[in-house]
Amino acid sequence: MEVINVSKHYGHSIILKGINFALNKGEIVGLVGRNGVGKSTLMKILAQNNQLTSGNIISSDNIGYLIEEPKLFLSKTGLENLKYLANLYGVDYNQERFGSLIQELDLTQSINKRVKTYFWGQNKN
Template identity: 40%
Template sequence: MHATSELTSSKRVVLAARGIDKAYKRGPWPARRMLPVLADVNFSLRQGEVVGLVGENGSGKSTLMKILVGALAPDAGEVERAARLGYCPQTPQLYERLTCDEHFELFGHAYGIDSRREREARHSIYVALGFERYARVRVSQLSGGTVAKLNLGLALLADPDVLLLDEPYAGFDWDTYLRFWDLVAERRISGRSVLIISHFVADEERFDRILDLRDGRTVPR
């Protein structure tokens, strides 16, 4: 899936992080101290790119993702968003008493999608990820793998230009893992961008670029 540098550089930037710093207070009061997590993070994502951001647990990956989507404010730096974002968090934000269908309806309303378009998109997502038989099942009764599919499906619902995925395939079986990469490839072909944050990368050839998050900074691999 690697693109040539000339082709990649000709695409417009759809998401950029510049000089991002973030630190958290740690330790008991009054001896609390600031622990840096991100330090001058800089990177950009271009139209049609699939980029991996890899780091060990505790390296600040999820903190950076929350800053990118606007769920967390950085201590310094800025994020520029030039396209509509879809966000798949590492920990699903779901309602145990609602079914999969009801989640899609709720999120579709929040996205401002009309009912017909939402139903069509929902059906396509069910088929693509293979969990249509769970459409009327409550989240509390779903397996972890199906919850992961619903979590991803909700991020895909509005067909965003940029898809931000935090450990998206942690609960997938092999078949779903392959389906996931088929979806990513289709989005790339259509000019949409995908950023995948994970603690490991098994298939480097599926990415255009991979960045490592080390000591709070992004380093090209």
């Protein structure tokens, strides 16, 4: 598969811009990145479940993808969910440590909002 200068726009928002890469048959890859950068959108485009705005994808085979569903309490805030999961896995809540994790995941603006208000990509972290 070869992805050539792929872009995706939703209205005036540019979700993907100039994506280029090549994959060999049988390769298994994963996408890593911050929330809202278009990872799920790119996977849907590659699997032909979403139209690209511009660019080209050359492939002779079908592609499959798996996007994990979130398992969070939608009525709780992101921070409440984080504390709950930390406790569940026996991790002591450390405000400094978790604060840097929240920053790294780009959740600072939404961590105190109810999870049900997050966009789908944020629900998966």
